[in-house]
Amino acid sequence: MKNTVATFRSQKEKGERISMLTAYDYSTAKLMDQAGINGILVGDSLGMVVLGYEDTLPVTMEDMIHHTAAVCRGAKNALVVGDMPFMSYQVSVEEAVRNAGRLMKEGGCQAVKLEGGAAVCPQIKAITEASIPVMAHIGLTPQSVNAFGGFKVQGKSEEAARKLIEEAKAVEAAGAFAVVLECVPAKLAEIITKSISIPTIGIGAGVECDGQILVYQDMLGMFSDFTPKFVKRYANVGEVMTGAFQEYIEEVQKGTFPCPEHTFAISDEVIKKLY
Numbered sequence: 620m621k622n623t624v625a626t627f628r629s630q631k632e633k634g635e636r637i638s639m640l641t642a643y644d645y646s647t648a649k650l651m652d653q654a655g656i657n658g659i660l661v662g663d664s665l666g667m668v669v670l671g672y673e674d675t676l677p678v679t680m681e682d683m684i685h686h687t688a689a690v691c692r693g694a695k696n697a698l699v700v701g702d703m704p705f706m707s708y709q710v711s712v713e714e715a716v717r718n719a720g721r722l723m724k725e726g727g728c729q730a731v732k733l734e735g736g737a738a739v740c741p742q743i744k745a746i747t748e749a750s751i752p753v754m755a756h757i758g759l760t761p762q763s764v765n766a767f768g769g770f771k772v773q774g775k776s777e778e779a780a781r782k783l784i785e786e787a788k789a790v791e792a793a794g795a796f797a798v799v800l801e802c803v804p805a806k807l808a809e810i811i812t813k814s815i816s817i818p819t820i821g822i823g824a825g826v827e828c829d830g831q832i833l834v835y836q837d838m839l840g841m842f843s844d845f846t847p848k849f850v851k852r853y854a855n856v857g858e859v860m861t862g863a864f865q866e867y868i869e870e871v872q873k874g875t876f877p878c879p880e881h882t883f884a885i886s887d888e889v890i891k892k893l894y
C-alpha cells in the first residue's frame with residue numbers, strides 16, 4: 620500500500636515508528652521499496668555521496684529533479700520526498716513555491732523538504748497552501764554549514780534548546796506534515812517529539828523520535844570520506860563492491876572472464892565463410 624502523509628500522521632498517532640532512508644537512483648529505491656521502507660528522501664546529500672562535492676551547497680534544482688524522477692520510478696509504495704536545494708527557496712516565497720512545484724511536477728515526488736525553522740515558515744505555509752506537503756528540517760541543517768562554522772550538534776545550551784522547541788512548533792503551525800531533527804541531543808528530541816503533533820524524523824536525534832532516517836551509503840559502508848557518530852553500519856557493502864571489482868579486474872587481466880556461458884555462439888559454417 621502506498622505510504623502517504625496521512626500514513627505518516629496515523630503512524631505517529633498509533634505510536635508506530637516511521638522508517639526512512641535516502642536514495643538517489645531507480646535500482647536502490649526499488650530495493651528499499653521491496654524491503655518495505657515507509658519513506659524515501661531524495662536528499663541534497665546527493666551532492667556529497669553521489670556527486671562528490673564537499674558539502675550540499677552546489678546542488679541544483681536540475682540535479683534534484685533528475686534524481687527524484689529516477690527514485691520515483693523505483694518506489695511504488697514508499698512516500699518519496701524531494702529535497703529543495705540551497706537557494707531554491709530562500710530568496711522569496713514565490714520562488715520557493717515555483718521550485719517546490721517543479722520538484723513535484725517534473726520529479727514526481729509526493730512531498731518536498733526544506734531546511735530551517737521560523738525563518739522559512741512563510742515558504743512552508745505558501746508551499747503547503749499550493750497543495751504540496753512539506754517536511755521541515757531543523758537542528759543541524761547542512762545548507763547552513765558556513766553559518767554554523769561546521770557540522771555540529773545543535774541545541775545544547777538552554778537557550779538553543781528552547782529555540783529548537785519553538786522552531787519545531789513554528790514549522791508545525793506553518794503546515795509542515797513532519798520535521799527532520801538532525802544532530803539534536805536525544806532528550807531534547809524527545810521533548811520536541813512530545814510537544815508537537817506532527818511526526819519527528821530523527822538523524823542523530825535518539826530513539827524517541829517518531830521515525831528515523833539515514834543516508835544509505837553511510838549505513839551500508841559505501842561512503843568513507845567521513846562517518847558521523849550517529850551512523851550504524853548495517854553492512855559492509857563498500858568492501859563487498861571493492862572485492863568484486865578486484866576479482867573482475869584480475870579475471871579480465873588473466874583472460875578467465877568472459878567464460879563460455881557469458882558468450883554468444885555462431886555456427887562454424889558462417890565463421891568459415893568469413894576467412
Ligand code: KIV
Binds near residue numbers: 660663
Ligand atoms: O540531504 C539529506 O540526506 C538529508 C538527511 C540527512 C535528512 O537532509
